Amino acid sequence: MNRRTFVASTLAATMLVPQAGRAQEPSDAEAVQQRIVAWYRAFANPRVDRDYYRAFMTDDYLLLENGRLLDKAGDLALLDSLAPDLVRTDRFDFRRVAVDGNRADLVYFLEADMDDLTNGPRSWRWLESAIMRREEGEWRCSLLHSTRVASACRAAAC
Numbered sequence: 001m002n003r004r005t006f007v008a009s010t011l012a013a014t015m016l017v018p019q020a021g022r023a024q025e026p027s028d029a030e031a032v033q034q035r036i037v038a039w040y041r042a043f044a045n046p047r048v049d050r051d052y053y054r055a056f057m058t059d060d061y062l063l064l065e066n067g068r069l070l071d072k073a074g075d076l077a078l079l080d081s082l083a084p085d086l087v088r089t090d091r092f093d094f095r096r097v098a099v100d101g102n103r104a105d106l107v108y109f110l111e112a113d114m115d116d117l118t119n120g121p122r123s124w125r126w127l128e129s130a131i132m133r134r135e136e137g138e139w140r141c142s143l144l145h146s147t148r149v150a151s152a153c154r155a156a157a158c
Helices: 003-016 028-043 050-054 072-081
Strands: 057-065 068-071 087-100 103-115 122-135 138-148
Touching: 028 050, 028 087, 028 103, 028 122, 028 138, 050 072, 057 072, 068 072
Parallel strands: 057 138
Antiparallel strands: 057 068, 087 103, 103 122, 122 138
């Protein structure tokens, strides 16, 4: 290994190791993805604190789902339809995360495995897009569009 290769690889390796004593802040792209995942985790909890759930949405939030247009109150009302014994596991496949200042656009596939005594086990899949805004230092969703995808559609083929 020549000197130039050694210096370049040593420099690259040190850039990958976090500096001791310094917390690693997530990038904005990672932060909005984490926020979406946390929001769905809150939604999947039938005993969710509504104020906590509400904090994920902007005041002018809109949900476009299954041909319906729901505002923040309409989305919150969906919590009433959750079975009290619901167990839900979500998986996300983020295809696009674009952050521009205090605005972020996301496109992702969401797969959910759900089970409760009333409806039994089931798996659903959606293609979703979200517009997020940073307000008071927190990423909040202003628009969520959700389209149910036929089970035959797999991530690689969609």
